[in-house]
Amino acid sequence: SIASNQYRTACHFQPPKNWMNDPNGPMHYNGVYHLFYQYNPYSVVAGNKSWGHSTSTDLINWTPQDPAIDRNKPYDINGCWSGSATILHGSKPVILYTGIDTEKRQVQNVAIPKNLSDPFLREWTKPDYNPIMEPIDGINASQFRDPMTAWHGSDGHWRVAVGAEIEGNGTAILYKSNDFVHWVRAASPLHTSRGSGMWECPDFYPVLSKGRQGLDTSENSRDVKHVLKMSLAETQSDHYMLGRYDLEKDVFVPDKTVDDYREWLRYDYGKFYASKTFFDEKKKRRILWSWLNESDSKADDLLKGWAGIQAVPRTIWLDSNGRQLVQWPVKELESLRRTGAHLHNTELKTGGLFEIKGVKASQANVEVDFELPNLEIAKPFDPSWLIDPPKLCRDEDASVQGGLGPFGLLILASPNLEEHTAVFFRVYKAHNRYRVLLCSDQRRSSLRPEVDKPAYGSFVDIDIKKEGKISLRTLIDHSVVESFAGGGRTCITARVYPEVLVTGDIHLYAFNNGTETIKVSKLQAWDMAKPWINVEGE
Ligand code: DQQ
Numbered sequence: 001s002i003a004s005n006q007y008r009t010a011c012h013f014q015p016p017k018n019w020m021n022d023p024n025g026p027m028h029y030n031g032v033y034h035l036f037y038q039y040n041p042y043s044v045v046a047g048n049k050s051w052g053h054s055t056s057t058d059l060i061n062w063t064p065q066d067p068a069i070d071r072n073k074p075y076d077i078n079g080c081w082s083g084s085a086t087i088l089h090g091s092k093p094v095i096l097y098t099g100i101d102t103e104k105r106q107v108q109n110v111a112i113p114k115n116l117s118d119p120f121l122r123e124w125t126k127p128d129y130n131p132i133m134e135p136i137d138g139i140n141a142s143q144f145r146d147p148m149t150a151w152h153g154s155d156g157h158w159r160v161a162v163g164a165e166i167e168g169n170g171t172a173i174l175y176k177s178n179d180f181v182h183w184v185r186a187a188s189p190l191h192t193s194r195g196s197g198m199w200e201c202p203d204f205y206p207v208l209s210k211g212r213q214g215l216d217t218s219e220n221s222r223d224v225k226h227v228l229k230m231s232l233a234e235t236q237s238d239h240y241m242l243g244r245y246d247l248e249k250d251v252f253v254p255d256k257t258v259d260d261y262r263e264w265l266r267y268d269y270g271k272f273y274a275s276k277t278f279f280d281e282k283k284k285r286r287i288l289w290s291w292l293n294e295s296d297s298k299a300d301d302l303l304k305g306w307a308g309i310q311a312v313p314r315t316i317w318l319d320s321n322g323r324q325l326v327q328w329p330v331k332e333l334e335s336l337r338r339t340g341a342h343l344h345n346t347e348l349k350t351g352g353l354f355e356i357k358g359v360k361a362s363q364a365n366v367e368v369d370f371e372l373p374n375l376e377i378a379k380p381f382d383p384s385w386l387i388d389p390p391k392l393c394r395d396e397d398a399s400v401q402g403g404l405g406p407f408g409l410l411i412l413a414s415p416n417l418e419e420h421t422a423v424f425f426r427v428y429k430a431h432n433r434y435r436v437l438l439c440s441d442q443r444r445s446s447l448r449p450e451v452d453k454p455a456y457g458s459f460v461d462i463d464i465k466k467e468g469k470i471s472l473r474t475l476i477d478h479s480v481v482e483s484f485a486g487g488g489r490t491c492i493t494a495r496v497y498p499e500v501l502v503t504g505d506i507h508l509y510a511f512n513n514g515t516e517t518i519k520v521s522k523l524q525a526w527d528m529a530k531p532w533i534n535v536e537g538e
Contacts (some may be wrong), residue, residue: 403515
């Protein structure tokens with residue numbers, strides 16, 4: 001039954017077959033979006049890394065191209081690993097990527113389009129001056145990779161940082177160049193942090209203090225904050241810090257000086273790794289891509305013939321409170337919405353289970369606003385819970401009655417609820433504010449014993465008293481459930497493999513297990529059309 005591919009996604013980016021991991025070098029150039037990705041052209045397990053390539057004009061439909069970068073030079077013969085694209089002076093795209101050389105050292109290389117007038121930039125050449133950065137002067141040859149998008153300083157020099165681990169400390173090593181060919185290591189790294197381990201796929205970019213508009217990576221002014229993101233190899237999770245870019249010292253200075261990665265924020269509190277942003281100059285926004293690994297077994301992957309998908313591209317900006325980033329699926333995704341179910345002002349009584357009918361429950365987009373008439377019944381909050389929200393989600397699942405909550409959605413549910421993924425909220429009363437917990441509990445998502453079924457959780461930084469409601473948007477696409485709470489302030493993505501996808505009688509519910517009636521002031525659910533994603537012959 002797995003071979004019939006019920007778990008394959010419809011609206012998420014994936015190649016026709018084989019293994020995919022990190023998004024690489026996303027960019028917009030001459031009206032075309034490019035996405036490259038870590039790809040094994042030969043099999044469904046990690047290995048033989050080359051750069052797969054697809055192009056699009058709307059970020060939704062993707063045309064497959066031949067792999068852009070293959071392992072064929074002494075400086076990349078053992079793998080073409082992750083990297084980024086930079087558009088030099090707005091007109092010349094350049095890729096920087098990590099090559100695994102003949103001695104299995106990690107080195108940084110350049111690739112440039114063979115023919116700039118090819119609208120799809122299908123062929124890439126590797127100049128003879130590669131590699132441009134080598135693991136010398138104390139850099140560990142196996143912990144030196146993933147060059148980021150370069151930025152241009154006011155002194156006319158390019159800068160780029162490369163992920164590394166130096167004596168256990170995660171580091172973004174800074175290099176400078178005035179010609180993009182000769183690179184000199186700066187005396188200080190862009191940033192380093194004690195004990196955080198290898199930083200994979202670092203990303204560094206400006207965000208405006210107000211508004212949703214994105215900025216080119218080289219922009220900087222007083223109205224700007226900087227984001228430094230790093231992918232922590234040990235925990236396979238992406239973390240970021242907000243701060244400012246000190247131009248004089250050429251270093252990133254975090255807003256909070258706590259040097260502990262557990263204090264850093266996350267783009268997504270579920271499965272979400274090796275992400276990368278780019279500036280979409282066409283629509284003046286910054287867009288985030290990320291790899292979503294499988295949670296099933298290698299044996300299942302062999303049967304499926306594919307492994308790895310990308311999260312839907314998300315627009316990303318700084319929250320008006322300046323404390324965190326906000327993410328929302330790109331507007332273009334809404335063009336896939338078809339018929340749906342729309343409800344207003346429906347009461348959800350305690351113990352209530354409300355079936356959302358009229359949409360295909362395996363491929364839908366749901367948006368709900370929950371209104372809570374009586375905040376006073378919220379149970380007291382214990383500050384120690386902030387350390388481990390997933391534990392809170394595990395300790396009290398969707399069936400455990402709280403005061404305010406749990407309420408939310410039961411997704412990919414079998415008729416008897418034996419299988420379901422529960423995405424829900426609980427509201428607690430803290431000293432002088434309310435605390436909102438979001439859980440995505442996969443523990444009953446599948447009857448299959450071999451898949452990983454974690455429970456994820458995080459608090460949502462919203463002022464529920466002021467806003468009067470909690471919003472949830474969830475994208476359901478066969479084996480992926482992507483949730484955005486509080487307008488995109490907290491995101492949780494999960495991979496799920498329910499058997500009900502194979503048997504076919506799939507249900508979707510809204511529920512309330514709190515002690516009082518709550519109001520669903522608005523609920524909209526849509527069927528999602530299937531776009532053309534890397535369909536051969538397209
Ligand atoms: N994946 C790439 C590396 C990167 C890691 C290899 C992150 O360049 O550090 O496929 O998932």
